[in-house]
Amino acid sequence: MMYTADMLKAFAPYRKDAIVVPGRGGRHWINQSQRQDLDAPVGDPAMGGHAGFGFGLALAQPDRQVVLFDSEGDLLMSLGILTTIAELAPANFYHFLLDNECYATTGGQPVPNAKNVAYETIARGCGYPRSFAFSELDGFAAALPDIMNNPGPVFVALKVFPEIENEPIGKRRRWNTRGRDQVVGDLRKTLDTIGRGEVMKTAATAGS
Amino acid sequence: MNDATPPANVLSPETVLHHIKKAGVSHVVWLPDSETNWLYMLMRAEPSIRLVGVSREGHAASIAAGIFVGGGRPLILIQNTGMMESGDSIRGWLHGLNIPVVLMVGYRGWTRHGVISDTAATYTERFLNAFDLNYYLVENDKDADRIAVAFDEAARAKRPVVVLVGDEYHGFNR
Numbered sequence: 383m384m385y386t387a388d389m390l391k392a393f394a395p396y397r398k399d400a401i402v403v404p405g406r407g408g409r410h411w412i413n414q415s416q417r418q419d420l421d422a423p424v425g426d427p428a429m430g431g432h433a434g435f436g437f438g439l440a441l442a443q444p445d446r447q448v449v450l451f452d453s454e455g456d457l458l459m460s461l462g463i464l465t466t467i468a469e470l471a472p473a474n475f476y477h478f479l480l481d482n483e484c485y486a487t488t489g490g491q492p493v494p495n496a497k498n499v500a501y502e503t504i505a506r507g508c509g510y511p512r513s514f515a516f517s518e519l520d521g522f523a524a525a526l527p528d529i530m531n532n533p534g535p536v537f538v539a540l541k542v543f544p545e546i547e548n549e550p551i552g553k554r555r556r557w558n559t560r561g562r563d564q565v566v567g568d569l570r571k572t573l574d575t576i577g578r579g580e581v582m583k584t585a586a587t588a589g590s
Numbered sequence: 591m592n593d594a595t596p597p598a599n600v601l602s603p604e605t606v607l608h609h610i611k612k613a614g615v616s617h618v619v620w621l622p623d624s625e626t627n628w629l630y631m632l633m634r635a636e637p638s639i640r641l642v643g644v645s646r647e648g649h650a651a652s653i654a655a656g657i658f659v660g661g662g663r664p665l666i667l668i669q670n671t672g673m674m675e676s677g678d679s680i681r682g683w684l685h686g687l688n689i690p691v692v693l694m695v696g697y698r699g700w701t702r703h704g705v706i707s708d709t710a711a712t713y714t715e716r717f718l719n720a721f722d723l724n725y726y727l728v729e730n731d732k733d734a735d736r737i738a739v740a741f742d743e744a745a746r747a748k749r750p751v752v753v754l755v756g757d758e759y760h761g762f763n764r
Contacts, residue, residue, distance in 0.1 A: 422659070428682025431652030435683065438656020438664070441617060441642065462645030466653075470642060566659055566687055575661030 383541045384519040386480060390414050390451075392523040393478075396530040400447035400476075401569070403436040406487070407451040407480055409557040419572040423558050424565055430459030433477065437467050440475035440534075443573065447474050447530075454481040454501060455493050461504065464537075468509030473533040477505070482544035490546035505537035517541040599730045601757040603629040606694070607636065609737040610665060613692070617642050617657050619650040620667035623696050629667075647672025651679035655689045669696040670714040673752075680721055680750065690744040692737075693752045697727070700756040718752060725752035 387410040394414040401420050404411035408423040415421050424435070436450030457463075457479060467475065483496035493499075502515040513536065514529065516522035522540060529536055547554060560568070570576045606629060610618065618633055619642045633639055642657075644650050647668045654664035668676070673695050684691060699708025706712055718725050724743065726736040737753055744751040 424687065426682075427655075427686040428652070428678045430648070431655075431679055431683050434649050434652030435656040435659075438617075438653040438658075438662075439660040440656075441640070441653075442657045442660025442662035460646065460649055463649050466642065466644050466649065470640075562687065570659055570661075573659075573661060575659065578661040578663070 383517060383543045384522065386410050386542045386545065387413070388519055389480075389522065389540060389542065392519060392526065393449075396526050397449065398447070400449045401439055401443065401573075403432060403439070403448070403450045405432045405451040405456070405480070406453045411451070412557055412559075418560075419568050422565060422569055423560075424562055425558065427562075430456050432456050433460060433463045433467070436477070437463070437470075437472065437475060440472040441470065442575075444472065444474055446573075447476060447534075448472075449476045450478065452477060452479045454479060454483070454499070455485050457501065458493060461508075464505055464508035464510065467535055468505075468511075471509075471511070471535055473535070475535040476530065477510075477535060477537045479537065479539045480542045481539055482542050484544050484546070486544045486546045489548050490544055501539040502537060505539075510535055510537045513537040513539070515539040515541075601728055601730050601734065601755060603632050605731045605734045606737070606755075607632045609734060609741075611636065611638060612738065613665075613741040614663050615639060615665045616662040617654075617664045618667055619644060619653050619657070619664055621645070621647050621650070621669075621672055623669040623698065646675070648676040648679045651676055651683040651689075654691045655683045655687050658689050658691060659687070664691055666691060666693040668693065669710075670698050670717075670754075671710050674710075674713060674717050677717070677721060680723070684750040685722070688748040689750060690748050691750050692740045692744050693723075693750060694737075695725075695752050695754055697754045697756045700754070702729075702756075714754070718754075723750060723752050725754050727754045727756050729756040 386407050390410050391414055403422045432452050436448055440448040479501050484490045484492050502513040506513040617640045621644050650666045654666055657664040699706055699711025726740050728736050740751045740753045
Protein backbone atom coordinates (compact mmCIF):
# COMPACT_ATOMS: atom_id res chain seq x y z
CA MET A 383 0.00 0.00 0.00
CA MET A 384 1.01 3.63 -0.33
CA TYR A 385 0.14 6.81 1.48
CA THR A 386 -2.22 9.09 -0.39
CA ALA A 387 -0.03 12.10 0.35
CA ASP A 388 3.02 10.38 -1.15
CA MET A 389 1.06 9.25 -4.18
CA LEU A 390 -0.16 12.79 -4.84
CA LYS A 391 3.34 14.16 -4.41
CA ALA A 392 4.54 11.72 -7.08
CA PHE A 393 1.70 12.75 -9.39
CA ALA A 394 2.06 16.51 -8.95
CA PRO A 395 4.85 17.07 -11.54
CA TYR A 396 2.64 15.54 -14.23
CA ARG A 397 -0.35 17.76 -13.54
CA LYS A 398 0.66 20.64 -15.84
CA ASP A 399 -2.56 22.57 -16.57
CA ALA A 400 -4.97 19.72 -15.98
CA ILE A 401 -8.20 20.15 -14.06
CA VAL A 402 -7.91 18.06 -10.90
CA VAL A 403 -10.92 16.71 -9.04
CA PRO A 404 -9.17 15.52 -5.87
CA GLY A 405 -12.13 13.74 -4.30
CA ARG A 406 -11.25 12.24 -0.96
CA GLY A 407 -7.60 13.06 -1.55
CA GLY A 408 -8.38 16.75 -1.32
CA ARG A 409 -6.88 17.32 2.12
CA HIS A 410 -3.51 16.16 0.81
CA TRP A 411 -3.75 17.60 -2.69
CA ILE A 412 -4.17 21.10 -1.30
CA ASN A 413 -0.54 20.84 -0.11
CA GLN A 414 0.72 19.78 -3.54
CA SER A 415 -1.30 21.80 -6.00
CA GLN A 416 0.31 24.73 -7.75
CA ARG A 417 -2.90 25.60 -9.59
CA GLN A 418 -5.72 25.72 -7.10
CA ASP A 419 -7.74 27.70 -9.60
CA LEU A 420 -7.86 24.50 -11.66
CA ASP A 421 -8.74 22.26 -8.72
CA ALA A 422 -12.28 21.15 -8.00
CA PRO A 423 -12.37 20.10 -4.34
CA VAL A 424 -16.14 20.16 -4.22
CA GLY A 425 -16.27 18.03 -1.08
CA ASP A 426 -18.86 15.31 -1.07
CA PRO A 427 -22.02 16.72 -2.66
CA ALA A 428 -23.57 13.26 -2.89
CA MET A 429 -21.59 10.04 -2.57
CA GLY A 430 -20.98 8.18 -5.79
CA GLY A 431 -20.95 11.20 -8.07
CA HIS A 432 -17.31 12.19 -8.39
CA ALA A 433 -16.75 10.02 -11.46
CA GLY A 434 -19.70 11.59 -13.22
CA PHE A 435 -18.55 15.10 -12.32
CA GLY A 436 -15.03 14.55 -13.60
CA PHE A 437 -16.34 12.84 -16.69
CA GLY A 438 -18.71 15.73 -17.39
CA LEU A 439 -15.84 18.18 -17.08
CA ALA A 440 -13.83 16.11 -19.54
CA LEU A 441 -16.68 16.13 -22.06
CA ALA A 442 -17.05 19.89 -21.86
CA GLN A 443 -13.29 20.61 -21.87
CA PRO A 444 -11.96 18.23 -24.52
CA ASP A 445 -8.73 20.18 -25.02
CA ARG A 446 -7.65 19.98 -21.40
CA GLN A 447 -6.71 16.94 -19.32
CA VAL A 448 -9.09 16.16 -16.47
CA VAL A 449 -7.70 14.10 -13.59
CA LEU A 450 -10.04 12.51 -11.07
CA PHE A 451 -9.04 10.93 -7.77
CA ASP A 452 -12.05 8.74 -7.13
CA SER A 453 -12.47 6.32 -4.24
CA GLU A 454 -13.66 2.75 -4.15
CA GLY A 455 -16.58 3.49 -1.86
CA ASP A 456 -17.83 6.13 -4.27
CA LEU A 457 -17.29 3.99 -7.33
CA LEU A 458 -19.07 1.00 -5.81
CA MET A 459 -22.16 3.17 -5.55
CA SER A 460 -22.14 3.81 -9.26
CA LEU A 461 -20.20 1.11 -11.08
CA GLY A 462 -22.37 1.55 -14.15
CA ILE A 463 -20.78 4.94 -14.78
CA LEU A 464 -17.73 3.07 -16.08
CA THR A 465 -19.72 1.88 -19.10
CA THR A 466 -20.87 5.42 -19.86
CA ILE A 467 -17.32 6.78 -19.61
CA ALA A 468 -15.94 3.99 -21.78
CA GLU A 469 -18.61 4.50 -24.42
CA LEU A 470 -17.88 8.19 -24.89
CA ALA A 471 -14.20 7.56 -24.20
CA PRO A 472 -12.93 11.09 -23.58
CA ALA A 473 -9.24 11.00 -24.46
CA ASN A 474 -8.54 13.69 -21.86
CA PHE A 475 -9.93 11.77 -18.88
CA TYR A 476 -7.58 10.23 -16.29
CA HIS A 477 -9.44 8.23 -13.69
CA PHE A 478 -7.46 7.31 -10.56
CA LEU A 479 -9.05 5.27 -7.81
CA LEU A 480 -7.96 5.50 -4.17
CA ASP A 481 -8.74 2.07 -2.75
CA ASN A 482 -8.30 1.98 1.02
CA GLU A 483 -10.66 -0.99 1.37
CA CYS A 484 -12.92 0.80 3.81
CA TYR A 485 -15.23 3.71 4.53
CA ALA A 486 -12.55 5.78 6.24
CA THR A 487 -14.66 8.84 6.96
CA THR A 488 -17.26 6.86 8.88
CA GLY A 489 -14.88 4.93 11.09
CA GLY A 490 -13.17 2.42 8.81
CA GLN A 491 -15.83 -0.17 8.19
CA PRO A 492 -14.81 -2.41 5.24
CA VAL A 493 -16.46 -1.92 1.87
CA PRO A 494 -18.12 -5.07 0.52
CA ASN A 495 -15.56 -7.75 -0.32
CA ALA A 496 -12.92 -5.16 0.44
CA LYS A 497 -9.76 -7.14 -0.24
CA ASN A 498 -10.93 -9.07 -3.26
CA VAL A 499 -12.15 -6.57 -5.83
CA ALA A 500 -10.07 -5.99 -8.97
CA TYR A 501 -11.28 -2.55 -9.97
CA GLU A 502 -8.88 -2.26 -12.88
CA THR A 503 -10.37 -5.48 -14.26
CA ILE A 504 -13.88 -4.09 -13.89
CA ALA A 505 -12.85 -0.91 -15.71
CA ARG A 506 -11.27 -2.83 -18.54
CA GLY A 507 -14.31 -5.09 -18.73
CA CYS A 508 -16.52 -2.02 -19.02
CA GLY A 509 -14.48 -0.87 -22.00
CA TYR A 510 -11.67 1.34 -20.70
CA PRO A 511 -8.89 0.89 -23.25
CA ARG A 512 -6.16 1.21 -20.62
CA SER A 513 -6.23 0.20 -16.97
CA PHE A 514 -3.60 -0.35 -14.32
CA ALA A 515 -3.32 -1.37 -10.70
CA PHE A 516 -0.56 -0.47 -8.26
CA SER A 517 -0.13 -1.34 -4.63
CA GLU A 518 3.32 0.19 -4.15
CA LEU A 519 4.46 3.73 -4.74
CA ASP A 520 7.60 2.88 -6.71
CA GLY A 521 5.73 1.03 -9.41
CA PHE A 522 3.15 3.76 -9.68
CA ALA A 523 5.76 6.49 -9.91
CA ALA A 524 7.58 4.62 -12.65
CA ALA A 525 4.41 4.22 -14.68
CA LEU A 526 3.22 7.83 -14.38
CA PRO A 527 4.89 9.07 -17.58
CA ASP A 528 3.17 6.36 -19.60
CA ILE A 529 -0.14 6.97 -17.86
CA MET A 530 -0.16 10.73 -18.29
CA ASN A 531 1.56 11.10 -21.65
CA ASN A 532 -0.85 8.86 -23.51
CA PRO A 533 -4.52 9.40 -24.31
CA GLY A 534 -7.31 8.38 -21.98
CA PRO A 535 -9.61 7.29 -20.83
CA VAL A 536 -7.36 5.45 -18.47
CA PHE A 537 -8.20 3.84 -15.14
CA VAL A 538 -5.59 3.48 -12.39
CA ALA A 539 -6.44 1.59 -9.21
CA LEU A 540 -4.21 2.44 -6.27
CA LYS A 541 -4.05 0.66 -2.93
CA VAL A 542 -3.72 3.35 -0.26
CA PHE A 543 -3.51 3.19 3.51
CA PRO A 544 -6.78 4.11 5.18
CA GLU A 545 -6.79 7.33 7.15
CA ILE A 546 -9.69 6.61 9.41
CA GLU A 547 -11.60 9.43 11.00
CA ASN A 548 -13.61 8.82 14.14
CA GLU A 549 -14.18 12.39 15.21
CA PRO A 550 -17.71 13.68 14.82
CA ILE A 551 -17.90 15.50 11.50
CA GLY A 552 -18.44 18.84 13.19
CA LYS A 553 -15.17 18.51 15.11
CA ARG A 554 -12.95 17.57 12.18
CA ARG A 555 -10.28 19.93 10.92
CA ARG A 556 -11.50 21.80 7.87
CA TRP A 557 -8.72 21.66 5.31
CA ASN A 558 -10.50 23.38 2.46
CA THR A 559 -10.09 27.13 2.68
CA ARG A 560 -12.65 27.74 -0.06
CA GLY A 561 -16.37 27.04 0.03
CA ARG A 562 -18.04 25.04 -2.71
CA ASP A 563 -19.41 28.11 -4.48
CA GLN A 564 -15.97 29.69 -4.56
CA VAL A 565 -14.36 26.50 -5.85
CA VAL A 566 -16.83 26.30 -8.73
CA GLY A 567 -16.59 30.03 -9.37
CA ASP A 568 -12.79 30.01 -9.42
CA LEU A 569 -12.70 27.07 -11.81
CA ARG A 570 -15.26 28.57 -14.16
CA LYS A 571 -13.38 31.86 -14.16
CA THR A 572 -10.12 30.12 -15.08
CA LEU A 573 -11.84 28.04 -17.75
CA ASP A 574 -13.63 31.16 -19.00
CA THR A 575 -16.98 29.38 -18.84
CA ILE A 576 -18.85 31.96 -16.79
CA GLY A 577 -21.89 32.98 -18.78
CA ARG A 578 -21.94 29.82 -20.81
CA GLY A 579 -24.95 27.66 -20.07
CA GLU A 580 -26.76 30.63 -18.61
CA VAL A 581 -27.67 33.01 -21.44
CA MET A 582 -30.59 31.53 -23.26
CA LYS A 583 -32.01 32.28 -26.66
CA THR A 584 -35.39 30.83 -26.07
CA ALA A 585 -38.84 32.02 -26.94
CA ALA A 586 -39.32 33.39 -23.45
CA THR A 587 -36.24 35.61 -23.47
CA ALA A 588 -36.69 36.62 -27.08
CA GLY A 589 -40.26 37.65 -26.38
CA SER A 590 -41.53 35.70 -29.34
CA MET B 591 -53.01 10.41 -42.06
CA ASN B 592 -50.01 8.34 -43.00
CA ASP B 593 -47.73 6.66 -40.52
CA ALA B 594 -45.29 9.60 -40.47
CA THR B 595 -47.89 12.19 -39.49
CA PRO B 596 -48.12 12.85 -35.78
CA PRO B 597 -51.59 12.51 -34.35
CA ALA B 598 -53.31 15.61 -33.03
CA ASN B 599 -52.90 16.76 -29.45
CA VAL B 600 -49.63 15.01 -28.74
CA LEU B 601 -46.19 16.25 -27.93
CA SER B 602 -44.18 15.43 -31.00
CA PRO B 603 -40.50 14.59 -30.74
CA GLU B 604 -39.77 17.16 -33.44
CA THR B 605 -41.19 19.84 -31.16
CA VAL B 606 -39.10 18.68 -28.24
CA LEU B 607 -35.96 18.62 -30.36
CA HIS B 608 -36.74 22.11 -31.65
CA HIS B 609 -36.77 23.45 -28.10
CA ILE B 610 -33.66 21.53 -27.12
CA LYS B 611 -31.75 23.04 -30.03
CA LYS B 612 -33.17 26.50 -29.46
CA ALA B 613 -31.93 26.43 -25.88
CA GLY B 614 -28.44 25.65 -27.09
CA VAL B 615 -28.20 22.27 -25.40
CA SER B 616 -24.81 20.69 -26.01
CA HIS B 617 -25.24 17.37 -24.22
CA VAL B 618 -28.34 15.29 -23.46
CA VAL B 619 -27.69 13.06 -20.47
CA TRP B 620 -30.35 10.45 -20.59
CA LEU B 621 -31.69 7.03 -19.89
CA PRO B 622 -34.47 5.96 -22.21
CA ASP B 623 -37.83 4.70 -21.19
CA SER B 624 -39.88 2.45 -23.37
CA GLU B 625 -41.42 5.22 -25.45
CA THR B 626 -38.59 7.61 -26.29
CA ASN B 627 -37.04 5.79 -29.18
CA TRP B 628 -38.23 8.21 -31.85
CA LEU B 629 -36.73 11.14 -29.98
CA TYR B 630 -33.54 9.14 -29.63
CA MET B 631 -33.35 8.66 -33.36
CA LEU B 632 -33.86 12.38 -33.95
CA MET B 633 -31.27 13.37 -31.37
CA ARG B 634 -28.77 10.87 -32.71
CA ALA B 635 -29.03 12.48 -36.12
CA GLU B 636 -28.59 16.00 -34.71
CA PRO B 637 -24.93 17.01 -34.98
CA SER B 638 -25.13 19.83 -32.43
CA ILE B 639 -26.11 17.47 -29.61
CA ARG B 640 -23.98 14.84 -27.95
CA LEU B 641 -25.86 12.00 -26.30
CA VAL B 642 -24.57 10.74 -22.98
CA GLY B 643 -26.33 7.53 -22.08
CA VAL B 644 -26.32 6.48 -18.44
CA SER B 645 -27.17 3.15 -16.88
CA ARG B 646 -28.83 4.65 -13.82
CA GLU B 647 -30.53 8.00 -13.60
CA GLY B 648 -28.64 9.02 -10.47
CA HIS B 649 -25.49 9.32 -12.57
CA ALA B 650 -27.04 12.07 -14.67
CA ALA B 651 -26.91 14.79 -12.01
CA SER B 652 -23.17 14.79 -11.42
CA ILE B 653 -22.43 14.37 -15.13
CA ALA B 654 -24.61 17.38 -15.90
CA ALA B 655 -22.89 19.36 -13.15
CA GLY B 656 -19.49 18.63 -14.66
CA ILE B 657 -20.65 19.52 -18.14
CA PHE B 658 -22.04 22.84 -16.94
CA VAL B 659 -18.97 23.82 -14.92
CA GLY B 660 -16.89 22.93 -17.97
CA GLY B 661 -18.88 25.30 -20.16
CA GLY B 662 -21.45 23.03 -21.78
CA ARG B 663 -25.21 23.20 -21.57
CA PRO B 664 -26.65 19.89 -20.43
CA LEU B 665 -30.19 18.57 -20.49
CA ILE B 666 -31.26 15.61 -18.41
CA LEU B 667 -33.87 13.36 -20.02
CA ILE B 668 -35.21 10.64 -17.74
CA GLN B 669 -38.42 9.08 -16.48
CA ASN B 670 -40.12 9.96 -13.20
CA THR B 671 -39.12 6.61 -11.72
CA GLY B 672 -35.48 7.42 -12.33
CA MET B 673 -35.86 10.95 -11.04
CA MET B 674 -37.06 9.58 -7.73
CA GLU B 675 -34.12 7.21 -7.65
CA SER B 676 -31.85 10.22 -8.18
CA GLY B 677 -32.98 12.19 -5.14
CA ASP B 678 -29.68 12.51 -3.30
CA SER B 679 -27.75 13.28 -6.48
CA ILE B 680 -30.22 16.03 -7.37
CA ARG B 681 -29.86 17.43 -3.87
CA GLY B 682 -26.09 17.34 -3.77
CA TRP B 683 -24.91 17.85 -7.33
CA LEU B 684 -27.64 20.06 -8.82
CA HIS B 685 -28.99 22.06 -5.89
CA GLY B 686 -25.66 21.92 -4.05
CA LEU B 687 -23.65 23.33 -6.94
CA ASN B 688 -26.41 25.66 -8.23
CA ILE B 689 -26.54 23.96 -11.61
CA PRO B 690 -29.00 25.62 -14.04
CA VAL B 691 -30.20 22.49 -15.77
CA VAL B 692 -33.55 21.39 -17.15
CA LEU B 693 -34.70 17.88 -16.43
CA MET B 694 -37.26 16.58 -18.91
CA VAL B 695 -39.06 13.90 -16.99
CA GLY B 696 -41.44 11.39 -18.49
CA TYR B 697 -44.54 11.42 -16.32
CA ARG B 698 -45.25 7.72 -16.26
CA GLY B 699 -48.75 6.99 -15.05
CA TRP B 700 -50.07 10.54 -15.52
CA THR B 701 -53.76 10.83 -16.32
CA ARG B 702 -55.82 13.96 -16.71
CA HIS B 703 -58.85 12.63 -14.88
CA GLY B 704 -57.16 12.28 -11.53
CA VAL B 705 -57.60 8.54 -11.16
CA ILE B 706 -54.06 7.27 -11.02
CA SER B 707 -53.24 3.60 -10.66
CA ASP B 708 -49.48 3.83 -11.20
CA THR B 709 -47.61 4.81 -8.05
CA ALA B 710 -44.84 6.27 -10.22
CA ALA B 711 -47.29 9.08 -10.92
CA THR B 712 -48.70 9.13 -7.41
CA TYR B 713 -45.40 10.23 -5.91
CA THR B 714 -43.97 12.33 -8.73
CA GLU B 715 -45.26 15.77 -7.79
CA ARG B 716 -44.86 15.01 -4.10
CA PHE B 717 -41.20 14.24 -4.83
CA LEU B 718 -40.79 17.45 -6.80
CA ASN B 719 -42.23 19.49 -3.96
CA ALA B 720 -40.12 17.71 -1.36
CA PHE B 721 -36.95 18.41 -3.35
CA ASP B 722 -37.90 22.01 -4.04
CA LEU B 723 -37.97 21.51 -7.80
CA ASN B 724 -40.22 23.86 -9.72
CA TYR B 725 -41.92 22.16 -12.65
CA TYR B 726 -43.97 22.72 -15.77
CA LEU B 727 -46.37 20.18 -17.23
CA VAL B 728 -46.25 19.69 -20.98
CA GLU B 729 -48.89 17.46 -22.52
CA ASN B 730 -48.90 18.41 -26.18
CA ASP B 731 -47.32 20.67 -28.76
CA LYS B 732 -49.46 23.60 -27.63
CA ASP B 733 -47.81 23.46 -24.23
CA ALA B 734 -44.30 23.19 -25.60
CA ASP B 735 -43.36 26.82 -25.02
CA ARG B 736 -43.17 25.89 -21.36
CA ILE B 737 -39.95 24.09 -22.21
CA ALA B 738 -38.42 27.46 -23.06
CA VAL B 739 -39.82 28.90 -19.84
CA ALA B 740 -38.11 26.14 -17.90
CA PHE B 741 -34.75 26.81 -19.56
CA ASP B 742 -35.07 30.50 -18.82
CA GLU B 743 -36.01 29.91 -15.21
CA ALA B 744 -33.14 27.50 -14.67
CA ALA B 745 -30.68 30.03 -16.06
CA ARG B 746 -32.11 32.97 -14.16
CA ALA B 747 -32.46 31.19 -10.82
CA LYS B 748 -29.30 29.08 -11.21
CA ARG B 749 -31.08 25.93 -10.20
CA PRO B 750 -32.58 22.79 -11.71
CA VAL B 751 -36.08 23.04 -13.18
CA VAL B 752 -38.27 20.15 -14.32
CA VAL B 753 -40.45 19.73 -17.39
CA LEU B 754 -42.96 16.97 -16.78
CA VAL B 755 -43.89 15.31 -20.04
CA GLY B 756 -47.45 14.23 -19.47
CA ASP B 757 -48.06 12.79 -22.88
CA GLU B 758 -46.20 9.61 -22.09
CA TYR B 759 -44.35 10.35 -25.31
CA HIS B 760 -47.15 9.06 -27.50
CA GLY B 761 -45.73 11.05 -30.36
CA PHE B 762 -42.45 9.23 -30.02
CA ASN B 763 -43.98 5.88 -30.59
CA ARG B 764 -44.65 6.15 -34.27
